[in-house]
Amino acid sequence: MTNEAVDPKNIYYPPGGILIWIIIFLELITFGVALIAMVYEGKANPVQFHNARLSLNVTYGTINTVFLLTSGFFMALSVKEVKLGGKQKLKKYLPATILFGSFFLLLKCLEYYEKIEAGFGMGHSTFFNYYWMLTLFHVVHVIVGLVILTSVYFGRHKQSTTIEDIEASAAFWHMCDLIWLLLFPVLYLFF
Amino acid sequence: MGKTIANTWTVLMILTITTALISMVNTTYTSGLILVLATFKFLIVAFQFMELKRAHFLWKFLILSYIILFTIIIFIVAF
Numbered sequence: 001m002t003n004e005a006v007d008p009k010n011i012y013y014p015p016g017g018i019l020i021w022i023i024i025f026l027e028l029i030t031f032g033v034a035l036i037a038m039v040y041e042g043k044a045n046p047v048q049f050h051n052a053r054l055s056l057n058v059t060y061g062t063i064n065t066v067f068l069l070t071s072g073f074f075m076a077l078s079v080k081e082v083k084l085g086g087k088q089k090l091k092k093y094l095p096a097t098i099l100f101g102s103f104f105l106l107l108k109c110l111e112y113y114e115k116i117e118a119g120f121g122m123g124h125s126t127f128f129n130y131y132w133m134l135t136l137f138h139v140v141h142v143i144v145g146l147v148i149l150t151s152v153y154f155g156r157h158k159q160s161t162t163i164e165d166i167e168a169s170a171a172f173w174h175m176c177d178l179i180w181l182l183l184f185p186v187l188y189l190f191f
Numbered sequence: 192m193g194k195t196i197a198n199t200w201t202v203l204m205i206l207t208i209t210t211a212l213i214s215m216v217n218t219t220y221t222s223g224l225i226l227v228l229a230t231f232k233f234l235i236v237a238f239q240f241m242e243l244k245r246a247h248f249l250w251k252f253l254i255l256s257y258i259i260l261f262t263i264i265i266f267i268v269a270f
Contacts, residue, residue: 015246029257035265039268040268065207069200073199075240076240170241177236177240178233185210185228189221189225
């Protein structure tokens with residue numbers, strides 16, 4: 001295994017590989033279109049969307065942003081360490097990446113619990129239909145990301161685990177950050 | 192520890208706190224400002240954490256085009 005196997009300046013080898021970047025753009029377009037549709041509907045029902053938005057907990061959203069960005073920070077450090085010192089360096093920062101990702105999920109579960117208890121479930125209003133659809137779809141990505149990172153962590157001893165695999169899993173994890181950075185302002189602050 | 196990565200995280204934290212503070216002020220420009228800050232955070236994560244700064248021009252162009260187009264469409268639809 002080489003520490004710097006491919007030239008990232010090559011058009012076919014963006015960091016993590018071309019396939020993960022095709023997935024990233026498809027995901028970004030999907031979430032982007034849904035958010036634009038939400039803003040469009042919000043324009044037609046500004047009072048309903050504003051009142052519904054006020055029932056969301058901005059503090060939870062902000063703390064979750066901090067959790068995901070901190071997790072992304074440790075992921076970026078992991079990739080840097082791996083490139084400098086090999087796959088075994090994953091054990092230095094990857095557990096922190098997984099930990100902060102798990103904190104995000106725990107806080108999201110608490111938020112969901114409070115929303116359901118308060119009667120703001122799916123079908124409550126158009127705003128909450130978008131809220132549940134978008135945030136649950138994002139949570140699924142976070143769960144998949146955590147499974148991938150855990151698998152990379154325990155597979156670090158395997159010969160078949162390459163730097164490109166680690167970079168691709170890092171790119172997927174950062175994609176969860178990117179999506180959240182679009183969801184948070186529109187859902188929690190915009191209306 | 193990577194100094195650039197740590198600095199990037201610090202900037203992201205400052206922008207996140209700024210966004211939360213701005214959201215408490217209710218003015219005509221609040222929503223727009225929040226979106227612009229989100230755009231900056233998006234680009235910082237893409238270029239620094241995802242290392243797009245080292246990638247081929249096409250990938251930088253695509254991510255820039257995406258976020259600029261997204262922000263413009265949201266502005267057109269909302270305002």
